[in-house]
Amino acid sequence: MDNRYDLGDYASNRRTTSETPRSSDHNTNRNTNRRPYNRRKQPKSKAPVVFMLILLIAACILAVTTFTFASKYSKSEQERQAQSQSVEEYKQKATEMEKKYNEEKKNADEWKKKYDNLVAVRNGDKKVAYLTFDDGPSENTLKIIDILKKYDIKATFFVIGSSNVEYMKNIVDSGNQIALHSYSHDYSEIYRSADAYMKDLKKIHDLVKEKTGRDCKAIRFPGGASNTISAEYCKGIMSVLTEKVHDKGYEYYDWDCDSTDASGTNVEPAKLVAGVNNTSHGKLVTVLMHDTKAKSTTVEALPQIIETLKAKGYDFDTLDNCPRPCHHSVNN
Numbered sequence: 001m002d003n004r005y006d007l008g009d010y011a012s013n014r015r016t017t018s019e020t021p022r023s024s025d026h027n028t029n030r031n032t033n034r035r036p037y038n039r040r041k042q043p044k045s046k047a048p049v050v051f052m053l054i055l056l057i058a059a060c061i062l063a064v065t066t067f068t069f070a071s072k073y074s075k076s077e078q079e080r081q082a083q084s085q086s087v088e089e090y091k092q093k094a095t096e097m098e099k100k101y102n103e104e105k106k107n108a109d110e111w112k113k114k115y116d117n118l119v120a121v122r123n124g125d126k127k128v129a130y131l132t133f134d135d136g137p138s139e140n141t142l143k144i145i146d147i148l149k150k151y152d153i154k155a156t157f158f159v160i161g162s163s164n165v166e167y168m169k170n171i172v173d174s175g176n177q178i179a180l181h182s183y184s185h186d187y188s189e190i191y192r193s194a195d196a197y198m199k200d201l202k203k204i205h206d207l208v209k210e211k212t213g214r215d216c217k218a219i220r221f222p223g224g225a226s227n228t229i230s231a232e233y234c235k236g237i238m239s240v241l242t243e244k245v246h247d248k249g250y251e252y253y254d255w256d257c258d259s260t261d262a263s264g265t266n267v268e269p270a271k272l273v274a275g276v277n278n279t280s281h282g283k284l285v286t287v288l289m290h291d292t293k294a295k296s297t298t299v300e301a302l303p304q305i306i307e308t309l310k311a312k313g314y315d316f317d318t319l320d321n322c323p324r325p326c327h328h329s330v331n332n
């Protein structure tokens, strides 16, 4: 190893580091002593690094703050949307419930009105006429229904197994009451025995059920409970039947006001009106009329019959709302 060489280097090094070279020296050095490992780097200022660090930290803080704020904003926006949605749901629910409440109230009001009406009828505070039509349906059934509709009143039809059974549905659909009279309406057949009567009653019951879906329990005996014609076929049968039908869950309705339309065919309308007027007394009246092809004058008289009863202070209703069914005295 050449020591001189090492010393020279050392001396040369010392000079370059400890002395500030003149410009000529500097040039000389640049040209003659350019050895990178001999040059000690000038200490650089730390300011840019610190500045960069501060900038980085500031950026981080800004990023964290922005992220926190954004997530908070997003969360509160979601909450706001959720609240707004639930408010909308509550509003919708409230509207639905209000609608339901109004419907229920309307129903309750109607039932209350019906109840008050029945109580008033029961207490004798109201006069009610129960219009009844026997022996239908017939070619006149729809005409009768139209007249009742015009006066906005309801009546009761005691039907038989007639040739116009298709109108049974019209009776029910129009809000009038359908009730049972007889299938055959043949006295010699139905009053032959209690069993014969009950068989006939079941037949008309089933026919009405088939045509209208109604399970009728309101009945009227042909000729009424007071009829004596039945005695020609079976002694004492009406006494038996009036008990028996109650046992079977039926109720029978006679009449206490007679239009007299059964007294003949084409009885003058004025006579029918007079018949009703002369026999309508008391708080509750059950009016007997007929619904057959031969009783066209009953249809003609009906508006006047209704007007007459209205003028006497009667309201109108169906027998299923009658608190005291009219019963004749039994004579057989």
Ligand SMILES: [Zn+2]
Pocket (backbone or CB within 6 Å): 134, 135, 181, 185, 222, 223
């Ligand atoms: Zn009859």
